[in-house]
């Protein structure tokens with residue numbers, strides 16, 4: 261009690277007496293003395309911030325990268341468990357698509373990173389199952405067989421391509437075997453003349469689907485994010501056109517996805533002593549000076565067991581910069597104290613997207629019980645419908661311990677929020693990682709109970725996990741795994757405002773959360789927005805060769 265009282269007293273003393281605060285008038289902002297002066301400040305070291313820095317590595321300017329946590333990578337997070345140290349667990353992004361994710365593919369090559377097939381794809385052909393309305397069905401049965409949904413005759417005939425069928429009914433557009441451009445997608449109109457992007461998922465499906473057909477379409481769509489009632493209808497159709505999501509075209513980075521931003525930052529640092537990186541610095545506020553430069557107010561942070569908190573008792577650190585790139589998730593951006601974000605222009609633009617929680621739970625076992633059951637081919641298991649469980653993936657074997665690894669659950673939206681409640685109740689299981697990565701007894705029981713049901717194996721036949729780790733993408737600074745667009749927004753119109761929220765300030769915003777339609781749930785989206793902003797506003801800084809006049813004396 262005494263200690264707590266003392267700590268509280270100290271806190272009050274520091275806040276009241278330390279004096280340093282965010283400037284509150286033009287005069288005080290202009291007079292602000294900075295601890296550090298930069299040409300360009302980049303805030304956030306996820307893929308978009310790291311890529312921005314990398315592209316500017318030869319700029320010859322003072323460029324600083326500031327990251328909230330103790331880690332470069334953001335929502336790319338490659339993790340190891342003690343008993344399977346030779347296997348990379350991806351508790352964030354894990355795969356990319358060749359042919360569709362061209363910037364990322366070229367970038368991994370440029371960085372010398374080896375890409376290998378992501379063998380589980382979006383569910384491996386021949387051993388992927390859906391658990392729908394209590395029934396375990398193969399992929400082919402879902403496409404062509406009896407399903408526990410009372411589909412109309414014509415829906416039944418189009419069961420294997422239900423989204424393509426509904427899109428044709430809605431808009432007259434037949435995807436056939438071709439593909440469709442972004443421009444064409446935005447031009448699609450339903451019969452009453454409204455553009456498809458104006459409609460929610462519910463409104464669109466209600467026009468063409470029977471109620472059972474709609475439930476079927478909703479349940480076979482693996483991520484809940486795009487099939488919530490208010491989601492933009494265009495996203496879900498976009499997801500079902502073109503790519504089948506299986507085969508050799510799905511890749512991963514052999515040494516882990518997080519290597520991409522890590523290598524970008526490493527090369528940025530090595531190129532010039534002018535290029536700097538600071539971890540554990542949380543941007544709190546941003547103010548402009550009358551000479552069009554900026555003061556950034558950072559507070560040091562601390563990361564313990566994966567959880568980063570702002571050290572409120574520490575003094576604010578002031579960084580002055582002429583230009584600013586905010587490479588932040590929209591959730592963190594909207595919590596930044598910067599007056600232009602409260603103006604209608606910015607508020608309206610960022611309101612176009614919704615945060616979607618996401619989570620992964622990995623478990624390791626001394627036997628691959630999911631490969632030993634009757635469903636010999638069903639290791640990549642996708643399940644939806646009336647349970648808050650989503651997907652599971654086989655994750656290979658460790659040669660060090662011989663143990664087997666499973667993504668026991670990969671969920672999004674409300675499914676994640678439900679699982680988080682379970683995580684926060686009860687004790688951590690034996691072998692659980694600590695802190696923000698805890699797997700609790702109730703969460704483990706829930707997941708294993710579900711898997712036992714879906715696989716038709718006795719719960720008692722499933723051994724206890726040896727180790728486990730979870731990651732819930734729900735809290736600050738991410739607030740979500742990815743965003744989805746709300747109905748009613750023309751992506752291109754909004755994106756320009758998102759990337760430059762205040763026309764009189766040289767403050768730019770990059771990241772996946774500001775990318776076109778469904779690209780916003782991919783790394784590629786974060787690279788696309790970065791390229792667009794750099795091309796328009798930082799051409800001179802992005803030369804791709806060293807300029808000796810500028811750099812010679814500063815080379816590290």
Ligand SMILES: Cc1cc2nc3c(=O)[nH]c(=O)nc-3n(C[C@H](O)[C@H](O)[C@H](O)COP(=O)(O)OP(=O)(O)OC[C@H]3O[C@@H](n4cnc5c(N)ncnc54)[C@H](O)[C@@H]3O)c2cc1C
Nearest residue numbers: 304306307308328334335353354355543737741771772783
């Ligand atoms: C579970 C999951 C699975 C995914 N799967 C895939 C996949 O398979 N393939 C794929 O391509 N994509 C996938 N993604 C999406 C991909 O991870 C993101 O698109 C990508 O990481 C976005 O990059 P970004 O730079 O825009 O943002 P982030 O990666 O979120 O990086 C933002 C950075 O900003 C920092 N930051 C935030 N606030 C502050 C502040 N105030 N001050 C300083 N720093 C701050 C954060 O700490 C973070 O490091 C997945 C995402 C999740 C969550």
Ligand SMILES: *[C@@H]1O[C@H](CO)[C@@H](O)[C@H](O)[C@H]1NC(C)=O
Nearest residue numbers: 409410411412413470471472
């Ligand atoms: C299935 O739907 C049709 C109408 O589409 C209806 O006539 C029939 O009764 C339904 N069957 C069941 C089992 O619900």
Ligand SMILES: *[C@@H]1O[C@H](CO)[C@@H](O)[C@H](O)[C@H]1NC(C)=O
Nearest residue numbers: 424433434435436437438439
């Ligand atoms: C798509 O391709 C298949 C096989 O090549 C062909 O049979 C079918 O007619 C094509 N469909 C359309 C709409 O072009």
Ligand SMILES: *[C@@H]1O[C@H](CO)[C@@H](O)[C@H](O)[C@H]1NC(C)=O
Nearest residue numbers: 386387398634635636637638
């Ligand atoms: C597993 O795959 C093999 C070979 O593809 C196939 O013959 C067998 O029927 C499959 N078993 C199940 C249960 O799906």
Ligand SMILES: *[C@@H]1O[C@H](CO)[C@@H](O)[C@H](O)[C@H]1NC(C)=O
Nearest residue numbers: 346347348656657658659660
């Ligand atoms: C384990 O060894 C096998 C056989 O050499 C190899 O194919 C596999 O990639 C190794 N697994 C890991 C995780 O290194």
Ligand SMILES: *[C@@H]1O[C@H](CO)[C@@H](O)[C@H](O)[C@H]1NC(C)=O
Nearest residue numbers: 484485488489490673674675
């Ligand atoms: C979560 O559930 C609530 C209540 O049922 C619903 O209103 C909301 O749309 C759901 N959100 C998501 C993202 O599924």
Ligand SMILES: *[C@@H]1O[C@H](CO)[C@@H](O)[C@H](O)[C@H]1NC(C)=O
Nearest residue numbers: 687688689690691701724725
């Ligand atoms: C956890 O491990 C301890 C020590 O090995 C053991 O006594 C205990 O029974 C285990 N708990 C569970 C729930 O398995």
